[in-house]
Amino acid sequence: MSVKIPLGISACLLGEQVRFDGGHKRLAFAVNELAPFVRFEPVCPEMAIGLPTPRPALRLVKQSDEAIHLCFSKEGGKEMTDQMRDWSAERVKSLHHLCGYILCAKSPSCGMERVRVYEPDTNNNRKAGMGLFAEKLKAEMPWLPMEEDGRLHDPVLRENFVGRICALHEFNQMWQRGLTRAQLIAFHSRYKLLMLAHSQEKYRELGPFVASMSQWDSLEAFAFEYRNRMMALLSQPASRRNHTNVLMHAQGYFRRQLSSPQRQELAELIDRYRCGVQPLLAPITMLKHYMSQYPHPWLTQQRYFDPYPEALRLRYGQ
Incomplete structure (x- = not known):
């Protein structure tokens, strides 16, 4: 393969310490096996909208308007929905050259499926959401191969x-x-x-x-x-x-x-x-x-x- 494949990836999966707790989720398959054949383009959406690490955890919340919001997990936490949606909508426009994307599972920004959605009034939660960045990525490029780190163990x-x-x-x-x-x-x-x-x-x-x-x-x-x-x-x-x-x-x-x-x-x-x-x-x-x-x-x-x-x-x- 003469030209490396351009591949998007959640930065934490490459071992970058960008998660809310200051840690990472290094994916050995990506770092050790895929790396010789691809050119990774890492991004952490939460860091990209200006959040520090470590930081309070974010989560998806279904509020009274039935829409999904991105909020800090502590009660009454600041909402980051507009910042994440606006940044994601702009960012994905520059990713049409990519040939695939590896996303961090369960993340409220990058999760591809089954991300927890909380209902603050009842304290219930369901694994039924999709990360806001992943959602924009899929909408912009429905043909793009997308997978989560956990699913790549299959x-x-x-x-x-x-x-x-x-x-x-x-x-x-x-x-x-x-x-x-x-x-x-x-x-x-x-x-x-x-x-x-x-x-x-x-x-x-x-x-x-x-x-x-x-x-x-x-x-x-x-x-x-x-x-x-x-x-x-x-x-x-x-x-x-x-x-x-x-x-x-x-x-x-x-x-x-x-x-x-x-x-x-x-x-x-x-x-x-x-x-x-x-x-x-x-x-x-x-x-x-x-x-x-x-x-x-x-x-x-x-x-x-x-x-x-x-x-x-x-x-x-x-």
Whole structure:
């Protein structure tokens, strides 16, 4: 990967001591594993609006007007809603170059989901909110891959997130070099098998859309909509069933070159993956071996076989 992927991140996840208690929430996966491949752009929204560290804790509060407010947690604490919303609305406008964002879970500014919302009159609280900065970020760039630090401990969600930021990075680089219809079609072709692994239904819907490219007056408008649809498709985690179908499809490209025992061995390996006995890496490794022996121009350029840096070892346990 010649150009590092621009990735937004809550500053506390990089080990910066910016939390309300003066501490941090260093995310080892980001600092130790992702760092060689990405260019982090850290921010702490609460520090950015002028709050010090340490500071009184903030929380989301549902007040009598039914709206969500950002207030200091102590009773009668000062409200920071307008400051956070105004700063967030302005900040996210400058983040369109990013290919993903890692957010701090449970934070009233950065939490992506299930942030506690308090009702001061009843003292009840529900895990039903979203951080004010995260909310603006999602509204401004609905195509942007977003994940929380806690969710990235899940190997399926981690693999899905990294795959999406790599795909978006490649797409954005293509766009920056200058869009052409040929490049867009080639990009779509390279991602066919990977998209099928995520959602066969949505991939079939995307095909006619790509075929309609010539009907669009603006190629940039088409690319914008294509990016939305592609990222929505890839946000669905790839399933074992879909992976199996993709592997069987790739196997068909070698039916003439392989001997009967070789075909049987590969078929059995794919079936063992389908049954959960072998990890995904096993049949993919064998297919890549045959691809090196019997190169096929279309199959060789499929991102499915190398969707992200191998050093991240994301398919080892699937």
